Amino acid sequence: MRKRLALAATAVLALLASLFVLAQPAHAQTGFTVEEGRLLDANGNDFVMRGVSHAHTWYAQETDSFAGIKSHGANTVRVVLSNGGQWTRNDASDVANVISICKANRLICMLEVHDTTGYGEAGAAVTLDEAVDYWISIQSVLSGEEDYILINIGNEPYGNNASVNAGWASATSGAITRLRDAGFDHTLVVDAPNWGQDWAHIMRDNAPDVYAADPTGNTLFSIHMYGVYAQAATVTAYLEHFVDAGLPLVVGEFGHDHSDGNPDEDTIMAEAERLGLGYIGWSWSGNSGGVDYLDMTEGFDADNLTSWGERIFYGSNGIDATAEEASVFGGSNPGPGPGPSPDPGGNTGCTAVYTTVGQWQGGFQGQVTVTAGAAALAGWQVKWTFGGGQSVSQSWSTSLSTSGAAVTAANASYNGTLAASGSTTFGFLGSGATPSSLALTCTAL
Known part of the structure; x- marks a missing residue:
């Protein structure tokens, strides 16, 4: 999530359901994989992400947050990192420590570079190519962890600049190719343009070609749902489009409110559950710039949930009731019943x-x-x-x-x-x- 510019677009075209006959390349043979539009863990079991984002790069001292997130039933944490482009760089030793903490708390760790946020509109944002440089620079601590981590190449890598956004597909495909050529076998996660919300349908329309650019077929698409997704029909149509096309998708960010409109979090969570799709809410704590209402806890205190925290963890279709622990940890968490x-x-x-x-x-x-x-x-x-x-x-x-x-x-x-x-x-x-x-x-x- 950016710190956080309002979207220029306020209207969304009705989405047209369509089917793609999508050839599935052979997937990677280690760690998480994508098969027939589904994310499988290292044991070959269906894995549906239920988690939240944690702003580690801005609050590196809050390492207790991982245990707190787990205590409320999450199976995944999306970890904000920086390559040094906009914020203080998280070096290899710091990232290795984050991975070890995730594993100790039996959390799957989705690592993301945040400095790409809003490229083409946010002046300080870096390119996806620069994000790839960062991943390659810390590859030594990522290799061998394919069972436990996913690599979200760059957060919301384009803003709303239409002429710049036209390069999203080629830049994203190029980033995937570079990482595969460098020997990365991890599941790669790619964010949509339009500050992650894809209101212009650039990711939706180009997803088959981008997916085909991965020789291992191990790429997962991520949509961020804020004000663009205020209507239930818009949420359902977008998610169903990817499911019908056999394309893997996760709701990589969403909230219960936002400056650009009021997202329909109830439909987001219910439809993700109905369709067997993962979701990751924004965010554990530490929001600023007038969006502190997106904090799930007061001051990183796991025992002091906000109304948003209560909703996402314990409301209908919430994390505690629907999350299952990854089988690589040797157990499951089916929730109360x-x-x-x-x-x-x-x-x-x-x-x-x-x-x-x-x-x-x-x-x-x-x-x-x-x-x-x-x-x-x-x-x-x-x-x-x-x-x-x-x-x-x-x-x-x-x-x-x-x-x-x-x-x-x-x-x-x-x-x-x-x-x-x-x-x-x-x-x-x-x-x-x-x-x-x-x-x-x-x-x-």
Whole structure:
């Protein structure tokens, strides 16, 4: 997030849904990978980011923030770094320490260079090429950490200067190519232009070509949602466009309010959950310049959440209820719910646990966590029967069919392969009364 210029654009064109037939290059064979539009962790399990940004480069002394962020259920932290272009440079030893703290707190670490913010409009902003220079200069502490970190090449790398923004696709593709040529195997995250909000649809329209520029197919697109995304339909259309096209996307920043308008955080979070997309809120603490309302804590105090902090961590579709810890840490955090439903089928190679993650009059949202047993799985199937007249109206991350009250949910193409003790999730929207529990049967295929 920039410190923070108002957007020039106040109107957004209605987005047109379209489908792309996207060739998937072979992905990198280490660490996080992208496959069929999904982010997979190093064990090959679906990983959906649920986290917040922490302004480390401006508050390097606040290292307790990582434990605080974890204490509220996050599985990811997006760490603000500087290459020295606009702020004090974070050197290799500092970045290595940040990575070690993230790992100690079982957080996936998305590292980003903030100095690119608003290039072409903000006079002091640096280029993506200069950001790549920085990543290469600290490569020694990044190599070998592919299981635990993602590299967000440059924050909001273009402002609203249309003539400059025309170079976003070529500059972003060039940055990806340089990093791959330098030997980086990490998942790379690329931000949209227009201060990250892509109201001109530059990233949306050029994403297939930029994705194809990565020979490993291991690039993730990031949209920042502030005032441009004040309408639910705008949020849904943008997110669905990428999902329908098979292009990987994360909501890399969003807030509950902003100087350029009032973003619809409820829809952002609900749609990210419905579509199985990650989100990262801005930000833990330390905002200034009149946007201190975006602080999630008072003075970096994890025990003193603001209303925004309460909303993103504990509100509907919030972090605590929906985050799952990356399987590389050897566990999961499915969040609160009515409790696990044991697999009555005995030793069938996997277990399934149901959690209610949202409910409203006449409907509910359910999530099922599938966990492999002592052996790896090539596929799985979960069955249950509703006992109160409920039905499924929509599902994601699964191939789901129903016959009366009976439901069968099989793995999707991207989340069937699980390592021993590895896990993945799928979700659905249900109609009818919220079940207190479901008796699930999981079978390895």
